[in-house]
Amino acid sequence: MKLKFLGACNEVGRSGVLIETDKKIITDYGVKIRAETVEKYLPVHPPADVDMLVITHAHLDHSGGAPFIRENTNATIVTTPPTRDLVKLLLKDNIKIMGRENLPYSMNAYKQTINKMYTTPHNRKMKIGETDITLVDAGHITGSAMVKIEYKNKTLLYTGDYNTIDSQLHKGTKFDEHVDYLITESTYGNREHPDRRKTELEFVESIKEVLDNKGNVLVPAFAVDRTQEVLSVIRKHIRHAPVYMDGMNIDASEIMLKYPKYVSNYNEFVRALKTVNLVTSNRTREEAVSHPSIIISTSGMLSGGPALSYLHSLPPNSAIFLAGYCVEETNGWYLMNKGYIMQDGMALKVGLPWKYFDFSAHIDHKHILKFMKKVSPEKVFTVHGDDTKGFAEDLKEQGYDAVGPDRGQKFEL
Ligand SMILES: [Zn+2]
Ligand SMILES: [Zn+2]
Numbered sequence: 001m002k003l004k005f006l007g008a009c010n011e012v013g014r015s016g017v018l019i020e021t022d023k024k025i026i027t028d029y030g031v032k033i034r035a036e037t038v039e040k041y042l043p044v045h046p047p048a049d050v051d052m053l054v055i056t057h058a059h060l061d062h063s064g065g066a067p068f069i070r071e072n073t074n075a076t077i078v079t080t081p082p083t084r085d086l087v088k089l090l091l092k093d094n095i096k097i098m099g100r101e102n103l104p105y106s107m108n109a110y111k112q113t114i115n116k117m118y119t120t121p122h123n124r125k126m127k128i129g130e131t132d133i134t135l136v137d138a139g140h141i142t143g144s145a146m147v148k149i150e151y152k153n154k155t156l157l158y159t160g161d162y163n164t165i166d167s168q169l170h171k172g173t174k175f176d177e178h179v180d181y182l183i184t185e186s187t188y189g190n191r192e193h194p195d196r197r198k199t200e201l202e203f204v205e206s207i208k209e210v211l212d213n214k215g216n217v218l219v220p221a222f223a224v225d226r227t228q229e230v231l232s233v234i235r236k237h238i239r240h241a242p243v244y245m246d247g248m249n250i251d252a253s254e255i256m257l258k259y260p261k262y263v264s265n266y267n268e269f270v271r272a273l274k275t276v277n278l279v280t281s282n283r284t285r286e287e288a289v290s291h292p293s294i295i296i297s298t299s300g301m302l303s304g305g306p307a308l309s310y311l312h313s314l315p316p317n318s319a320i321f322l323a324g325y326c327v328e329e330t331n332g333w334y335l336m337n338k339g340y341i342m343q344d345g346m347a348l349k350v351g352l353p354w355k356y357f358d359f360s361a362h363i364d365h366k367h368i369l370k371f372m373k374k375v376s377p378e379k380v381f382t383v384h385g386d387d388t389k390g391f392a393e394d395l396k397e398q399g400y401d402a403v404g405p406d407r408g409q410k411f412e413l
Contacts, residue, residue: 056160
């Protein structure tokens with residue numbers, strides 16, 4: 001096997017690896033959101049004769065460049081059924097935000113991408129030439145998969161984003177087979193998450209406190225999975241308080257409802273969703289803040305979407321509970337680090353208290369090491385982290401043959 005790392009080297013964003021067996025396979029082709037230039041937006045360009053692009057999950061840092069592959073190669077694009085639907089939703093939204101004129105691909109390539117993605121469920125082996133490819137549950141978001149590639153008695157696992165601990169809506173990955181080569185994400189390669197159960201309880205208790213004080217709780221959360229996860233946690237502990245959902249999370253929820261096999265505690269999820277007031281007009285938006293309630297809204301980083309407009313209409317005694325990671329220089333990050341947000345180039349002070357809750361769907365340091373013990377790879381490559389090289393050094397100290405590759409670097413295995 002030969003490898004070429006196309007992106008996500010010492011950064012989170014624009015994931016992509018070219019894996020050569022008797023076929024040329026690319027695992028993920030993402031984008032870097034908020035990149036200043038097209039050069040920094042995409043991974044290294046693919047060779048024209050790629051046979052297949054496998055997308056691990058819908059997040060744009062793994063899927064956003066798929067139309068660029070469609071435009072420049074004849075590769076077949078493959079993913080799981082929920083990921084196909086979620087990619088359509090997120091690509092459409094991304095184009096709306098970026099503007100057609102700023103895309104590195106044509107609208108035609110975009111249309112061809114969303115109309116022609118092949119799907120395969122988890123755990124079904126696909127054969128392409130002499131190479132076997134299997135998508136296995138990654139435990140990250142709905143439809144997420146790791147890619148297992150088998151060729152000439154060697155096995156490679158590309159993890160994409162993954163998690164080994166259970167959340168409300170997803171069981172952690174159960175993958176535990178030996179692999180020869182491992183390409184692992186390392187977003188939390190140098191950090192640990194707090195205990196999940198404790199975080200859930202703190203979150204719920206904090207919400208109750210605000211509601212008891214007749215305030216509203218605004219939970220800025222990502223549309224895909226995080227909103228639904230937060231909702232499930234809330235409804236597990238708080239039966240009756242009114243919950244409103246606003247933004248693209250409504251469309252994402254509809255997609256998740258179509259795939260019971262890809263969502264754990266599915267029945268509870270359906271029940272929780274039925275109790276939600278969907279915000280579809282300004283009238284419902286006003287209603288949401290007219291009495292104590294919980295409002296889950298996009299965008300998760302307060303970088304736009306209805307969440308931002310609530311900041312101006314929430315009554316005193318309200319609070320903002322961030323439920324997702326905020327990238328530097330987004331409003332969520334400004335709020336947590338400087339106490340203000342940026343709007344129309346001006347810093348606006350936010351008078352309400354805020355808290356951050358770690359509901360991350362990424363595996364952390366301790367669990368990556370546990371996972372690696374199980375799969376005992378001969379060689380490990382670290383990608384998708386702010387310090388993939390540092391993490392590789394750390395793994396070396398644990399006795400692994402580990403590399404944090406550079407963008408564009410090639411390996412022959
Ligand atoms: Zn992800
Ligand atoms: Zn990612």
